[in-house]
Amino acid sequence: MARLVAGVATSHVPAIGAAIDLGKTGDPYWQPLFKGYEPAKKWIAEQKPDVIILVYNDHASAFSLEMIPTFALGCAAEFAPADEGWGPRKVPVVKGHPELAWHIAQSVILDEFDLTIVNNMAVDHGLTVPLSLLFGQPQEWPCQVIPLAVNVVQYPPPTGNRCYNLGLAIRRAVESFDQNLKVMIFGTGGMSHQLQGPRAGLINRAFDTAFLDNLTADPRKLARMPHIDYVREAGSEGIELVMWLIMRGALDEKVREVYRFYHVPASNTAVGHIILENEA
């Protein structure tokens, strides 16, 4: 049977992707950030997952205002990097796992999470930057990836509670899949940041630290946090953090925190990163 072994949370700032693509990771501005991801790269190279379920949000790339799915699961065999207005990132095409993806779709829909099935979807920096942070610049990504795009652009996004419970349903789905696969789940976006209006540049280290603490120790408390607390405390784009709760819901109640990193700034954003393993 497939096993869900670990979760990773990370910010997905586009400027990080640009720094990698333009060879600027050693610049004084970027060096501390990339140094902070070195232990994670080492960890995942040792872990060798077969499949990553990657929770992220589309930033008006694959979806515009014509269609706004709350949860969209990528069931295709591959996903091309999106052209976000300056040409697609020169990163490998993302290989999906259609069998597992379709199994998850069927399982969670019958579990009453009516997500959208997507067979053709370009993936933007929200998905490719986390892969670059964990895997660097390989010719091919070393594992298959199932994209799960969550609407956090059009208010209201799903609640934290809904996200956490979807994570629980994804766990049930993965562990009822009849193939011997090592599966991880990534929650991406955040941490505190605001990109718009006179309050742009907002960073809230105390909020972010408490969020990381509770993500490990008391995720059900986080799942009860209303949207307004995210927007007020973590900025209008900080609400992306609800996506981390899908990752957390898919893990055991009790997890082992194996790594944590926090850095300000990457462009306008506080970068947070955490690795959680199931005890078993």
Added chain:
Amino acid sequence: MKDELNPFDDIPGTTLFDAQRSRQGYHLNMFCMSLMKAENRAAFKADEAAFLLKFPLTDAQRNAVLVRDWNGMIALGGNIYFLAKLFSTDGKSFQQVAAIMTGASQEDYAKMMLNGGRSIDGNRSKSQPATPPESKK
């Protein structure tokens, strides 16, 4: 609290992209989305006013685009991820446009970010500008 008061409006300097703004800004945002295509970027750059006539924008929206009034576009229903297509066409970054929206110089804004960003203290609430002591860490 009064029923008609949207609690999100109490957050200073922040515009929530809600249903009302999405309806108001639909064509503005879809104009921005059209700039994902190279041929549309070229046509827009060649004659901005003429290109904008392809979209049923209000005069206020059209003018805000032409003068690059970013806060104005947001007030008229623009969403930052869609507006990003417009400022990318202009060759501007998120950080450059964020600085403009805050009224700070590029240098001062970049310095603020390097020093840990804009503090949450004093920026939580319009109705209660001072941070209550118990919420300070």
